[in-house]
Amino acid sequence: MPRDDPDYIESVSKAFQVIEAFSAEHPALTISEASALTGLTRPTVRRILLTLVRLGFASPAENKTFVLTPQMMRLGYAYLSSTPVWDHAMPYMRDLADSVRESVSLAVLDAPDIVYVARVPAARSMTITLTVGARLPAYPTSLGRVLLASLSPQALDEYLASTELRRLTPTTICDPDELREELARVRKQGFAIIDGEREEGVRSAAVPVHDHQGRPIMALNVSANAARVTVQSLEEEVVPQLLRTAETISSHSRFSRHHTASG
Amino acid sequence: MPRDDPDYIESVSKAFQVIEAFSAEHPALTISEASALTGLTRPTVRRILLTLVRLGFASPAENKTFVLTPQMMRLGYAYLSSTPVWDHAMPYMRDLADSVRESVSLAVLDAPDIVYVARVPAARSMTITLTVGARLPAYPTSLGRVLLASLSPQALDEYLASTELRRLTPTTICDPDELREELARVRKQGFAIIDGEREEGVRSAAVPVHDHQGRPIMALNVSANAARVTVQSLEEEVVPQLLRTAETISSHSRFSRHHTASG
The missing domain is CATH 1.10.10.10 (Winged helix-like DNA-binding domain superfamily/Winged helix DNA-binding domain)
Incomplete structure (x- = not known):
């Protein structure tokens, strides 16, 4: 201190x-x-x-x-309401969750963690209770990969120098150079797919969400039990829908900030 | 100060x-x-x-x-994660939202306001973007009515003495004695129904959610466009489902606090 x-x-x-x-x-x-x-x-x-x-x-x-x-929630809300994109995302996330029949999450990077800012559980979901404000390490999650891929070279160096890449499952990428390569691939292809690197049996795909200046400030993902979804279907069916939803959220955030509410 | x-x-x-x-x-x-x-x-x-x-x-x-x-969200999360009930509610709320095809919200009282702690939008919802951490005045909302109805007589006196009951629509209850009567009715029947008192064209029904000691600490509601839902169908069809969901959330919160997550 x-x-x-x-x-x-x-x-x-x-x-x-x-x-x-x-x-x-x-x-x-x-x-x-x-x-x-x-x-x-x-x-x-x-x-x-x-x-x-x-x-x-x-x-x-x-x-x-x-x-x-x-x-106390006012303080978190002071952050959230000052964050573009977030306030219009929920209905589109809900549509995506219904379409892919899996849970959909929106997160920001607070290195070395990701922090969930919105989440729509799948209709049948009973086990996945992760909620707004919860944190996970960035490197073994699809949300984290997308957000790490958007860091400047210096910020990524700092992250890798200060973060221990722990082997959470047999497939976790723990080698910094291997992670760099994977992040370069994520940056190039515009999405990240994780197959059980944080938790065995969980697969997820994530894409960046941009603010009105085109900066990637959040990530959107679909997370599913590996028994239900193959990596191929994540890439071919889920990723295109994620990209469309992320684009809709981004473009919508450029317009009115008007809130309609109901109590 | x-x-x-x-x-x-x-x-x-x-x-x-x-x-x-x-x-x-x-x-x-x-x-x-x-x-x-x-x-x-x-x-x-x-x-x-x-x-x-x-x-x-x-x-x-x-x-x-x-x-x-x-x-900054850590601080709000410090509150939320220290609050029972909340952490298990989302999947049950999602099921209820699918069943009634309307948005479902969970809120706590922070007099004179209610604060949303979880929310599942209806699938078709595009206009209602109210989210976690958002605040509304308690008196003209169904969530607020349920929570005000659970106050001690002294706490309710304090609330009424310090809160201006503003006429937000032609039907808003603005008379303290009339509000007391309505709260007594809510307490007795175990639910609250609002028909356009905060915003014309919005109807909602709410019930209390109890912690493991049986204390009403949150309220759960279904909110809908008046064009889609009558007061009668709220009372006869939605309220029974709200009561079942609230009971499930309460009983579930008595067991494990184990979290399973996915990134």
Whole structure:
């Protein structure tokens, strides 16, 4: 932590550490528990939690614990609503999910991870519960391959220098040079296909989604059980539909930002 | 702002103000622009933005602007993943959306608003682009009615004392006593139906979703164009399916929190 930087506000950093201590495993935390999880002192954690309560981002709960409040989603929403493309994507993703009868996801790169920003599960899907905000490593996923392929040479060098390519299945590409070659192929052909590199039995295809200036800022994929879909059908049947949907999302995002809603 | 409270950390509050200055209208902000939007001084805004950049939550962009990064979603995700029920809901919501051929949403109360935490659009839906993290006022929406109906008498008094019930359409309930009566009816019958009170031409039905301790923590709804769905069919056909889906989501959330994902 850059303690010597006069522009660095330590209390802001600590507040984010406390927020991120909450999770599925730790939905409610006492001051002591948050202190243990973050390594911050109890008085510091106490002040941060009381500040978050005042601001409405946390609230006191049973047995001297604190919980986060829905207001916390405002912060993620501040990012999402400031991101082009995303706000018009869902209906088109839904159409694609119905057409290919598999789940469809939209993700951004937050190296070394991808982060899901929208997802439409397949109608029959019961096992795949990955949702908005969830993260996966970029290198063994089709979404990640498409986004890594769009990095500048310097950014890709940085990614490869700082990321451990772990063998998650027998087919995971773990050699940086081999990954570079694969990313060059992805860049050239305009899509990525993964066959069980992150999880055996899962195949997926992804394409880039461009903003109004033509920059690849998100990736769209179809993910399926390998028992249902061959690599050939992904490439010949799914990829053309992915490309059409990505183009529709991109072109649509160039027009109105008008929102119609229903409650 | 409670400046005199020794436990209140002003820089944390200011950091959240700067984050929330970013939006669809303002996806990229210069220091001056963020200063104008928040009312904070330029040196303060500058230090906060540089701190957010150091932490990875913001990054410098074109023309001396800053943008938020996908990492910002971690904070909303810290809330969502610490919330029971939500993580298992999507596949069941998808099934319901297919069955009723209308959009299905899951929301929590963050008074005076509801906040969407999951959404499955109807297959043909093109106009309804409301998404996760979006907020609507609680009182004229079916999701809000169900959640307001579950408040304690004191919490409901506070809500009514602090919320202006605005006439959004000719049918909006704007009288606090009338709203109390309607909420009592919702509580008794176990569901809420709205016919164009927030937006003319939109009808919706909602039911509560309970956590493993039986507390109503979220609401599930079906929202449809009034041209397609009568109030009678909402009540007789949609509500029973909503109740079954809510029960399935609740009971499922009592078991494993195991996540299977695919990239």
